[in-house]
Amino acid sequence: MxxxxxxxxxxxxxxxxxxxxxxxxxxxxxxxxxxxxxxxxxxxxxxxxxxxxxxxxxxxxxxxxxxxxxxxxxxxxxxxxxxxxxxxxxxxxxxxxxxxxxxxxxxxxxxxxxxxxxxxxxxxxxxxxxxxxxxxxxxxxxxxxxxxxxxxxxxxxxxxxxxxxxAGADAPKTTFVAEEMVKSDRPELGAAKIIVSGGRALGSAEEFHAVMEPLADKLGAAIGASRAAVDAGYAPNDYQVGQTGKVVAPMLYIAIGISGAIQHLAGMKDSKTIVAINKDPDAPIFQVADFGLVADYKTAVPELMSALG
Amino acid sequence: MKVLVPVKRVIDYNVKARVKADQSGVDLANVKMSMNPFDEIAVEEAVRLKEGKEHHAAGTATEIVVVSIGVTQAQETIRTALAMGADRGVLIQSDTDLEPLAVAKLLKAVVEEEKPDLVLMGKQSIDGDNNAVGQMLAALLDWPQATFAGKLVIEGGKATVTREVDGGLQTIAAELPAVVTVDLRLNTPRYASLPNIMKAKKKEIAMKAVADYGVDVADRLKVLKVTEPPKRAAGVKVESAAQLVESLKSAGVL
The missing domain is CATH 3.40.50.620 (HUPs)
Structure with a gap:
């Protein structure tokens, strides 16, 4: 066959x-x-x-x-x-x-x-x-x-x-109008070896970018987001990791301020190594994390940046 | 313009699906069921097309017909759509869960009967997660399709749809009649008001049987087993960011 x-x-x-x-x-x-x-x-x-x-x-x-x-x-x-x-x-x-x-x-x-x-x-x-x-x-x-x-x-x-x-066929009843692809120097979410992903805890679009971008650049990582962060308008929709967004499986997935809703876990739980940083020790994300750090991202991320050198 | 909206009764999206011990499927006994969330978005958009909400001209849709295929209780799902603003419903009763191909064939028969200008439906149901019926219905009808709609504009005999695709957005224009499947960000569905819920009780739901449509709905796929996904082993808690980096380095991840 x-x-x-x-x-x-x-x-x-x-x-x-x-x-x-x-x-x-x-x-x-x-x-x-x-x-x-x-x-x-x-x-x-x-x-x-x-x-x-x-x-x-x-x-x-x-x-x-x-x-x-x-x-x-x-x-x-x-x-x-x-x-x-x-x-x-x-x-x-x-x-x-x-x-x-x-x-x-x-x-x-x-x-x-x-x-x-x-x-x-x-x-x-x-x-x-x-x-x-x-x-x-x-x-x-x-x-x-x-x-x-x-x-x-x-x-x-x-x-x-x-x-x-x-022979290549065409689509007689459908016409292409426009496309708007997100341009980025960072790796694509689907192909990245490391993904840093932010959740609703980040609180605003400004904070999301201010916290996630320097960390992603330091690690050469792609940036992802939970659906809650996308729905709140903190991150664009193509950042969304989850059953309703992208399913990813990088070598390292770092979830920051993400509680770990079922639909988010469905999109990242096959990652090789999962790190969770969340101030709520009972957040479900810790159940799938290989390494969990119970801390406020506001202090943890700057410390992580300096520890990475 | 007449709009047909297929809806499905599924496990409520807040309920965690549990696999049956005999691996025959997911346990749905005494589980809360609701309208598939993507279908709810499709109903909302159809109602906005009728009301002239957002960027839609009032009366873009003149009649909204909701169709469901499923058990008798799927009438409740249709009632929910009627309370949101749809005009009437059709329930094709089936005690077995039909495959997407069979559903698409039944919907094709309904389209031939109802002759809508637009079929607006969810991109996938959250139980089977096939993401297939809309595309298959369009193919069987030889209609154009516009999937994963994040924005819909009806104008000049066309559906201009901004699609949520990997890497960004793509806008295409499909000649009507067409099938449009909707994504999460198209709109936020309303809650039906009490007066509208009362009004919906008087709206018509036509009860049909699969046999009324004379299409082959035989299963093509055999489910051998349904299992739980492998669980991840419990990890460790670290005390500080410095210890985290150290752990990642010794695990060879960094």
Whole structure:
């Protein structure tokens, strides 16, 4: 059986979410092709060809694919679907947007956000905001799957797959209007090795930035926030870590003034090492923290800054 | 413009889901159930489209129909939406929890009957967390879709939607009819007032059966087991920031 991975990329290179999805695909089959959809994305396809274990890279281009419009991706993938037993893509906002659309057109049940491949037809995925894991077996001949990237190791480099062009479709009823991407010199939340995350205890947007930014810069970390901090307007919405925001699993996660609501824990509890700084000794965040410091962030963060040197 | 809002009765978002000892699923016996929070946001936006609240022109929506698929008690969920300002409801009774593909097929049949100009719905339900039905419904209808809406503008026969995507915001315009799925920050749903709750009791809820729609709702996925996620081992408390840095260094993290 052959598997198609629809790549996630930033317009110039594949993101490491693609490498992680290739790992999940290789657990299903040794015949893994990667489809790059975009506009002017030849360099991305050449990059994807270097991922170890990839058999072939397909490149489809159109204006609609440049903006990853779901209708364009669906119409591009459908003619290719006949050659594959499974179609995988990372569970990013793009993947979540187009994968179910493809599944419906193929009349198959989509399998969302898998964290483990048990066998070619059996997968594990979180439900109820990560409070339970379900193991499901698919009876469909063809499978459409989104993969939670943080649950898989990244496939290595060293491949040299051929790149082939395929027809790219457009989205006739949808037009792109604008986009507003947050620019930052800090690492991306999804890819960062260290994340410092702030909660509602910080009290204001000014305080959030004044406390979190110097610490993040000192550690070379990305900045995250709890939903409470985002809802209160202290941090922009793309900072949000949690079931309703981003699911992250960095080497080190430092939670500052975050109480640890269920939905926040669902987004970070797979981090390698968790540090919690909170003045409430009973905050639920301490139940998942490897190292807890019961202290007011106002004194703890400056002390942490000086201890880091 | 007619708006269809599908809603689901789910475990209340403040309740922690507990896995059954026999690993057959999550225990929902005697658990508080509520409208899926994302669906509540969809109902609120539909009502604002009718009332002309925020940036919407009054009367943008002329009729709001709420549909739910589920057990008899899902009538309460529909009633909640009617009390918020929806006009009438449809309940397709089902004692089993249907998969997203089956739900999308039933909703397609409802759309063909009701002929709405816009389907406004939550991006995902907080039980199955599939995030799939809206996209699948759009595909089955061959309609455009705009998912994860943080802002919605209806104008000139189009839904212009600002979507919450990884890394920022993307704005797209979808020709109506379309399916729009909503994200958390679109609005803050209202609490229904007592007079509106009373008024909602008189609004119509049509009772239907899955069989009325003649679509294949067979399960495609078999749940082999439902388990608790692995627990993290208890950590240690440190006394100071200096000790924290020391601990992180000796653990090889820094």
């Amino acid at each position: 052959a598997v198609l991975v629809i790549a996630d990329h930033d317009g110039s290179a594949v993101r490491d979410t693609t490498h992680k999805t290739v790992t999940a695909a290789l657990a299903l089959s040794s015949e893994v092709d990667v489809l790059v959809v975009g506009e002017g994305a030849k360099a991305v396809a050449d990059g994807a060809a270097k991922i170890a274990g990839v058999r072939k890279v397909l490149l489809a281009e159109s204006a609609g694919l440049g903006k990853v419009l779901a209708e364009a991706v669906e119409a591009t993938v459908l003619p290719l679907a006949g050659g594959y037993d499974a179609i995988l893509t990372p569970a990013t906002t793009d993947g979540k947007n187009f994968a179910p659309r493809i599944a419906a057109k193929l009349d198959v049940a989509p399998i969302s956000d898998i964290v483990e491949v048990v066998s070619a037809d059996t997968f594990v995925r979180p439900i109820y905001a990560g409070n339970a894991l379900e193991t499901i077996q698919s009876g469909d001949a063809k499978k459409v799957i989104t993969v939670r990237p943080t649950a898989f190791a990244a496939a290595g480099e060293g491949g040299s797959a051929p790149v082939e062009s395929v």
